[in-house]
Amino acid sequence: MKVILLGVSLLLLTLVIPPQSAADIVFKNGNVYTANDKSAKAQAIAVKGDKIVFVGTNEAAQKFVGTNTRVIDLKGNTVLPGFTDAHQHLSGVGQREMTLNLEGTTSLQDLLAKVKARVDQAQPGQWITGRGWIETHWEPSVFPTRWDLDTVSPNNPVILGRADGHGAVANSAALKLGGVDKSTPNPFGGEISKDKNSGEPNGMLLDSAQGLVRRRVPPTTRADEERAVELGVKRDIELGWTQIQDAGGSFADVDIFKKLYAAGTIKLRIYKAVYGPGPNASRLMNEGPTIGAFGNRLTVRTIKVVSDGALGSRGAALLGPYSDAPATSGFLTVKVEELRPMLVEALRKGIQVETHAIGDKANRFILDEYETALKAVPASERKVAEPRWRVEHAQIVNPADIPRFAKLGIIPSMQPSHAIGDLFFAPSRLGIERLAGAYAWESFIKSGVVVPGGSDAPVERGEPMIEFYAAVARKDQKGFSGEGWHPEEAVTREQALKMFTIWPAYAAFEEKLRGTIEVGKLADFTILSADIMTIPAPEILKTCNVMTVINGEVVYEAS
């Protein structure tokens, strides 16, 4: 009798719903974390169009179920606000899938075997390009040389980027095509690594020196570039990313995104930066930003500056010499006379600036430059009073400079996986004392800033679960933590959730639009197989994305 009554009352409920208040999708039986401090948990969400119209209990959600509503039973799966990768290189992620992918290479021999397999299939003279090796994971941990590569590729030119993109190794055939020999001077912002005894280039090219050889590689076609974006987007949404903040590039990339959005081929949100100082930055300042095109999917309002290299290749600019190479302290890669007028113009025209800064010298340099520009253009003369300028990486920061971020309103955009990879070699590069301000997530948060989290893929693998784990565990994927790793800089689960949701939304001026699960916000969700807010940390790495929702549309569903 009870069952019948319940059935009848449910039927009545369904019938009395005015069609205009019925939702398109109702998610039920979820373990929902909203990232909204006022009501942190929920069971159900109703979505109409691209927006969230209800967050609450299963029972109360029932009133949004109409005849055409799709009801998705989440069976206890965990729902989070759609994850954002605050620092990624989208086409690089796609290109990694298309060229020789050297992620996870275990030794020099392993690298050479992979190259040999490629060379065996190549046409005479065809270039072999690839990316992803990290020699610090090898035993012994030494950079590969041109002579190593020559043993497997004596004729085909080869250039293979280190995962961080700040160094590459080329073989003799490639160096010859690039015109690089004993007498070639280092270009600005780069270094041609030389053999200590003979003075011959040993094949390692750092930062801008890579260009000497790379410009000889036949350019990729527009079709290749579109394919790379499609592959990158496919991988990202499968992993559960709903937005990526694309840390640099050109208007040619923007044109590709526009074409693919217009054709409905890509659904991922992209918050795009273009490189500056230079023609792309000038064009952005002249034409003005693009905000929220294609259903709030595409925004272009940011200039990306690169102020130094990376720690692994000793290109990061340090205040003192490297502990393991006292003759060098790295180098800055931006010209002050070009940067300064660009920063002032960006403030006047309402353009956001984000700057790659790894070493403590680069971080101090860019804080100084930002501060000078902010003083020169007071809020009343800025198009956007609160410009939310960012420092990408903010990796090695002198502890005295950490509070300056909050004081100046500068956002440190950081990548947890860098710490758990770099901390294997950072102690030798920097010495134990300089690690006090290294990868200092918790110190930054306590100082009063938000810390958007990113992966920097393809520098790292680009997986949200690796990033979330790294942020909360601050141990490598096997659970290792060594001297100088500063475990107290790990963040709480709640902070980590914000690092990949509401904080990157804030860093993109989108905190009112997305980043939490709240009525009125865009319906972006990352739905996981386990509760990463409570399970033991190692289990986070085994957690899978089961569904990705962007703009109220299920764009990926695990089979």
Ligand SMILES: [Zn+2]
């Ligand atoms: Zn990057």
